[in-house]
Amino acid sequence: MVRARERRTGRVWRVRRLSRFIRTEFNTMESNYMxxxxxxxxxxxxxxxxxxxxxxxxxxxxxxxxxxxxxxxxAALMANTLAICLETLCREYSLEPEALDERVSYYHQQTTMDQEPPFPGAMQVCERLVAAGGQNFLFTHRSRDSMLRFMDHYHMAPLFADCLSVEDGYPRKPDPAGFIALIEKHHLLREQGLAVGDRTLDILAGQGAGVRTCLFNAVPDAEVQPDYVIQTFAELETILGVVDL
Known part of the structure; x- marks a missing residue:
């Protein structure tokens, strides 16, 4: 009876090891198809x-x-930059830039981070890319403090291998210098990279850095064509090959 129990226990452990092996091999195969x-x-x-x-x-x-x-x-002016939006409105309505900037900043500071959430599916696609062995990087014109407050609030910081902000001193997009810095620092292959953004300047920066590009939730500029155009991050999961991981 003891030997029978030992044989059953041995079979259970062999099945478990085989199951773990199959899952590992499957994940490796999925990663290879990314x-x-x-x-x-x-x-x-x-x-x-x-x-x-x-x-x-x-x-x-x-x-x-x-x-x-x-x-x-x-919204159309902001699609360029906040600075261009501010300057244009002040010029059109004869306002002092410093005065308008002060009022806009005052009202925006009253906004809570819960009123500026991640887009639906954004966290999931980041998680699935990491689970498949990929990496997320971020290049933003925001300050590092502001960026990290958002990332920490929504528990997204661990999903990113590196983040560059305005304090890092790289030129603003569409200059590709920030993208190139990330690629060279982490020894990344350009043919394996995808830049995702919602503005033409994001696409230009990606193209300038030599990676493929994806425009999110916007209409492409007639003269600047991205490789992909998506409206949801479910579409991005398909492009990346991380669906259902």
Whole structure:
């Protein structure tokens, strides 16, 4: 009876070892079929849905000066940079940039991080890429403190191998210097990389760095064509080959 129990126990352990081996081999095979091994992400408007709060801050700041601007107009200007948005509105409505900037900043500081969450599926695609043996990187025009507060609040920091912010001193996109720095620092292969962003300048930076590009939640510029255009991160999972991992 004891020997029979030992034989059964031995069979159970062999089955468990075989099961672990199969899972490991399957994950390795899945990883080998991945089209891209790393993603260089944009922050605002790509990973995090921050634009609505920013637009509202501009609306409220402009209202303090008796100015009303359609949300679509503000959004279109912000698609370039916040600085261009501010400068253009001040020029068009004869406002002092410092004064408008102060009011916009005041209202935006009242926004909580819960009002600027990650886009649906953003965390999942980052998790699945890491689980498949890939890496996430981030290059943003935000300050490091602001970036880390968001990443820590939403528990996303461990999913990123490296993040560059404005303090790192690289030129703003569309200059590819920040992307190139990440590629060279981590000895990445350009043919295995994908840059994901929501603006033309993100696509130009990726193209300048020699990686493939993916435009999220936007219409491509007629003169700057990305390799992929997506509206959801479920589509990105398919592109990366990390579906159901």
């Amino acid at each position: 089209k891209f091994r790393y993603v260089i992400w944009d922050f605002d408007g790509t990973l995090f849905d921050t634009y609505p709060a920013m637009i509202q801050a501009f609306e409220r700041g402009l209202a303090d000066f008796g100015v009303s601007v359609p949300r679509a107009r503000i």
